[in-house]
Amino acid sequence: MTNPIVITGSGVVSAIGLGKKPTLDALLDGRSGVGPLVYLKTEHKEFPVGEVKMSDAEMCRLLGISPKAISTRTALLGMLALDEALKEAKITTDMLPGIGLISGTTVGGMDMTEQFYPDYKNNDNHKEYIAVHDCGSNTELTAAHFGKFAFVTTLSTACSSAANAIIMGANMIRCGEADIVVVGGSECLTKYHLNGFNSLMILDNRNCRPFDASRNGLNLGEGAAFLVLESAESAQRRGVKAQAILSGYGNACDAFHQTASSDEGEGAYRAMQEALQQAGLQPADIDYINAHGTGTPNNDLSESQAMRRLFGDNMPPVSSTKPFTGHTTSASGSIEAVFCILALQHGFIPVNLNWSQPMEDGITPVHQSLRKELRHVLCNAFGFGGNDSSMLFTKTEL
Amino acid sequence: MENKTLYVLSAKQISVQQPLSEEWMTQPVLYQTPYNRCIDPSFKDYVSPIEARRMGKILKRAIATSREALTASGLTEVDALITGTGYGCLENTELFLDALTTEGEQLLKPTHFMQSTHNTISSLVAIQMKNHGYNATYAHKGISFDSAMYDAVLQMRLGKINSALVGGHDELTENFYHILKKGGMMGHDDEMCAEAAVSVVIGSQGSNSLCKLVDFKILHQPTIEKLKNITTKYKADYILTGISGNHSKDEAYLAEAKELFSGAALLKYKHLFGESFTSSGLGFYVAAHCLKEGKIPAHLFVDPTDKTDRKPANILVFNRSDGTNYSLALLEA
Numbered sequence: 001m002t003n004p005i006v007i008t009g010s011g012v013v014s015a016i017g018l019g020k021k022p023t024l025d026a027l028l029d030g031r032s033g034v035g036p037l038v039y040l041k042t043e044h045k046e047f048p049v050g051e052v053k054m055s056d057a058e059m060c061r062l063l064g065i066s067p068k069a070i071s072t073r074t075a076l077l078g079m080l081a082l083d084e085a086l087k088e089a090k091i092t093t094d095m096l097p098g099i100g101l102i103s104g105t106t107v108g109g110m111d112m113t114e115q116f117y118p119d120y121k122n123n124d125n126h127k128e129y130i131a132v133h134d135c136g137s138n139t140e141l142t143a144a145h146f147g148k149f150a151f152v153t154t155l156s157t158a159c160s161s162a163a164n165a166i167i168m169g170a171n172m173i174r175c176g177e178a179d180i181v182v183v184g185g186s187e188c189l190t191k192y193h194l195n196g197f198n199s200l201m202i203l204d205n206r207n208c209r210p211f212d213a214s215r216n217g218l219n220l221g222e223g224a225a226f227l228v229l230e231s232a233e234s235a236q237r238r239g240v241k242a243q244a245i246l247s248g249y250g251n252a253c254d255a256f257h258q259t260a261s262s263d264e265g266e267g268a269y270r271a272m273q274e275a276l277q278q279a280g281l282q283p284a285d286i287d288y289i290n291a292h293g294t295g296t297p298n299n300d301l302s303e304s305q306a307m308r309r310l311f312g313d314n315m316p317p318v319s320s321t322k323p324f325t326g327h328t329t330s331a332s333g334s335i336e337a338v339f340c341i342l343a344l345q346h347g348f349i350p351v352n353l354n355w356s357q358p359m360e361d362g363i364t365p366v367h368q369s370l371r372k373e374l375r376h377v378l379c380n381a382f383g384f385g386g387n388d389s390s391m392l393f394t395k396t397e398l
Numbered sequence: 399m400e401n402k403t404l405y406v407l408s409a410k411q412i413s414v415q416q417p418l419s420e421e422w423m424t425q426p427v428l429y430q431t432p433y434n435r436c437i438d439p440s441f442k443d444y445v446s447p448i449e450a451r452r453m454g455k456i457l458k459r460a461i462a463t464s465r466e467a468l469t470a471s472g473l474t475e476v477d478a479l480i481t482g483t484g485y486g487c488l489e490n491t492e493l494f495l496d497a498l499t500t501e502g503e504q505l506l507k508p509t510h511f512m513q514s515t516h517n518t519i520s521s522l523v524a525i526q527m528k529n530h531g532y533n534a535t536y537a538h539k540g541i542s543f544d545s546a547m548y549d550a551v552l553q554m555r556l557g558k559i560n561s562a563l564v565g566g567h568d569e570l571t572e573n574f575y576h577i578l579k580k581g582g583m584m585g586h587d588d589e590m591c592a593e594a595a596v597s598v599v600i601g602s603q604g605s606n607s608l609c610k611l612v613d614f615k616i617l618h619q620p621t622i623e624k625l626k627n628i629t630t631k632y633k634a635d636y637i638l639t640g641i642s643g644n645h646s647k648d649e650a651y652l653a654e655a656k657e658l659f660s661g662a663a664l665l666k667y668k669h670l671f672g673e674s675f676t677s678s679g680l681g682f683y684v685a686a687h688c689l690k691e692g693k694i695p696a697h698l699f700v701d702p703t704d705k706t707d708r709k710p711a712n713i714l715v716f717n718r719s720d721g722t723n724y725s726l727a728l729l730e731a
Contacts, residue, residue: 043503097624106515108537117495120577130581134485134675135516136538140722143618152618152723153545156486156516156537164534171552195503196494196511253479253533255524259512270530384512385521387533 004232005170006242006396008180009091011084012338013077014223014325015050018062019084024342026324027350030369034207034219034326041115042191044198046205049189050221050326052077063145070128071141072109073188073222077331078142081224085182086146089228090240093147100151100178101143102169103226104161104185106330108135110192142186150178156330158383159292160251161185162225163333166391167249169229179234184226184334193329194220200259208295208327210320211304211365213357218294221326225334227341244341247376247394248281250274254386260298265306267388268292272310272378275392284314285376286392288349290336292380293320293365294327303380304362316378319366323353333381337391340379344395347373404554404611405604406729407561408470409683412436412459412595413671418466420687423695426670433575433591434672452509454489456569459595460519461526464563468527471599472606477559478532479520480549482542482566484675486516488574519567532559540640540719542566543596543679544616547727551614554602561601566679569593584673588643592672596679598686609689612712613728620724622657629658632728634714636694638685640678642668651718652700659714663704665694678717682727685713689731 012019015033016026026033034050059076060067063083082101091099109132116126131137139154151172155164162185169181197203197220204217235242252274254267261268276283292303300320307315321339328335339350349372352365375395382388414429415422417439427437436459441450444462460481468476485491494510512518517535524533532553536545543566550562570578570593579585600611615628637659641648655664671680688694692709699705715727 106517114495114498118499120580121573124580127580130577131583133581134537134539136484136542139538148619150618150620151616152538153536153541153548153616154538156483156535157520157533158515158517168534168549168552171549171556171558175552175555177552191503192494192498193511195498195506196508196514199506199508199511201508251532251534253521253524253530255521255528255530257525258518258521259508266530383517384515385517385533386524387517387521387535 009089009228075141077224078186085226100181157387160383161330163381163389186224210293248275248279248392261302268306319352405607463597467597478562481520482546490514544725566676
């Protein structure tokens with residue numbers, strides 16, 4: 001690309017902490033945030049989850065908003081992550097009318113809907129929460145906390161939502177529609193999707209073990225992350241430092257099944273290939289892949305096949321960071337993008353926790369902490385319905 | 399980046415008007431009731447009876463309009479499938495929520511959950527069409543369809559794709575109609591709450607297209623000056639507004655339209671098609687077919703004295719959703 005797109009700010013909140021500093025420490029120390037359920041009200045206490053260790057009221061206090069304000073956990077998580085990203089990129093309120101915001105979510109305000117649904121049907125109690133059920137309203141709640149953005153929209157492609165928000169933002173910058181677009185995703189845990197995933201029998205009642213022979217499903221998590229995408233020219237003009245370059249991205253559809261991936265990982269293969277092609281890189285140039293690696297038998301096998309098809313004998317180190325955070329669904333693409341940026345900046349490969357035995361026909365992930373200088377890293381995010389996306393991040397000082 | 403001209407190759411709808419037809423141009427179906435569901439065609443040509451039993455209405459409509467739009471476009475496949483849906487698959491969301499609240503958390507079946515995520519629509523169309531291309535779903539209130547269209551337009555300008563099937567789909571169950579009305583989301587004054595299923599194919603080339611798509615923009619909370627900077631360049635003769643029968647909103651909508659487009663004739667379509675998060679997709683469809691026919695039906699004029707038989711050269715679809723999110727689609731014959 002002639003005018004590269006750089007990341008000039010990033011912010012994250014997940015089970016391993018609020019903000020990039022605690023996140024980096026947890027990743028380097030191999031400290032997982034997955035554990036017994038505390039905040040979500042559900043009968044399913046048997047499933048470990050990656051909860052953000054704060055109640056809604058505590059988040060409101062941190063954000064300086066009234067706990068009585070009409071909001072949702074998805075929106076609050078989004079505000080926490082967006083705050084860090086905007087500050088890092090030195091973006092002030094007066095600049096927002098020239099900046100776009102694209103978020104990804106699927107759950108949206110379902111945390112409130114599932115609590116108040118009987119009221120909605122039978123009486124007027126809590127009716128003010130009806131307006132924050134849909135995905136777009138959650139993005140607007142998050143956006144309005146900071147000011148008036150020039151453009152606001154929401155991607156909803158299940159577990160690749162945030163990744164697709166990143167792709168759309170990058171296309172806007174390449175088209176010259178904006179110099180800066182803030183992109184990412186936010187998703188809270190809900191009884192609705194915990195039960196949904198349980199009904200599909202893809203939750204593990206032990207800590208998830210991606211790419212392990214004994215893997216038996218995923219752990220759900222929650223969180224949010226945003227990246228400030230900016231044309232290199234604009235970043236230079238503003239005198240803000242680039243954290244990494246978004247050098248390529250791909251989106252393809254597996255077109256196989258509503259909730260399962262094809263054996264050969266067609267969608268995943270195409271998405272990764274497109275990302276490499278756009279960046280003008282060869283498989284041998286990739287130093288690390290942050291896999292989607294949910295820990296379900298189906299995903300890890302399908303993703304392994306896709307990586308093998310593309311990389312052959314040049315398989316780079318691979319790990320899934322889902323054992324740290326749980327599967328943060330719609331937010332996973334941007335949360336893991338932040339992990340990749342940290343890995344590039346600090347020269348390490350996050351360990352694939354909980355791994356002990358190779359799976360049949362699978363890749364062997366990085367299972368011990370590894371300090372390594374990285375140049376190019378791929379980050380995968382795949383969603384139900386075969387909505388597969390891949391992002392390629394490159395170190396700034398090559 | 400230069401705005402290269404794109405073509406609207408086809409546009410098909412299922413709505414409260416006659417399905418998969420442009421009969422509304424001459425014989426619109428008129429309603430007196432505040433809430434109406436689509437007039438559905440027979441789906442047997444599109445899905446097998448076994449599949450149809452498990453599929454929510456929104457999915458069957460999406461398959462039908464997508465397939466009809468693809469056929470009418472003259473293309474055999476498209477490079478991208480992009481869908482907008484404000485509320486996603488509400489029928490299945492409701493069934494899963496009902497089960498969760500009445501049966502509890504122990505005996506839930508996966509069918510309704512699987513079909514309740516927003517991207518079910520676009521991924522099902524991909525499975526049906528065996529399409530491995532770019533696939534995305536937008537869920538952003540009244541600009542859900544518009545966001546999907548904007549994505550397609552940008553990727554065509556970048557040369558990443560040469561064609562796209564852009565959908566706008568929202569269904570409305572009776573239960574959710576009452577809930578959303580209670581929440582102040584719709585159903586004010588004379589507003590008709592409805593459903594929308596619209597599929598549009600756009601391409602970078604078109605010999606037999608409905609019309610040209612000259613420009614497309616989305617704005618969030620713009621100042622009037624910012625809007626004027628854009629609209630003065632358009633020189634549009636007809637403005638298709640989204641006034642819906644919500645009195646106070648319509649008043650502000652029309653006042654702003656008159657300020658921005660003095661001299662242009664204002665049009666409407668929601669009195670026929672109703673209001674939903676993706677009704678702007680039906681507006682796009684209406685404008686494209688008026689340009690193809692070379693005629694604007696008399697019942698679309700906001701002010702009857704503007705009526706004319708003059709062949710329209712262009713129509714600007716001016717979506718002002720809640721006065722917050724705007725989209726501008728400039729279509730030319």
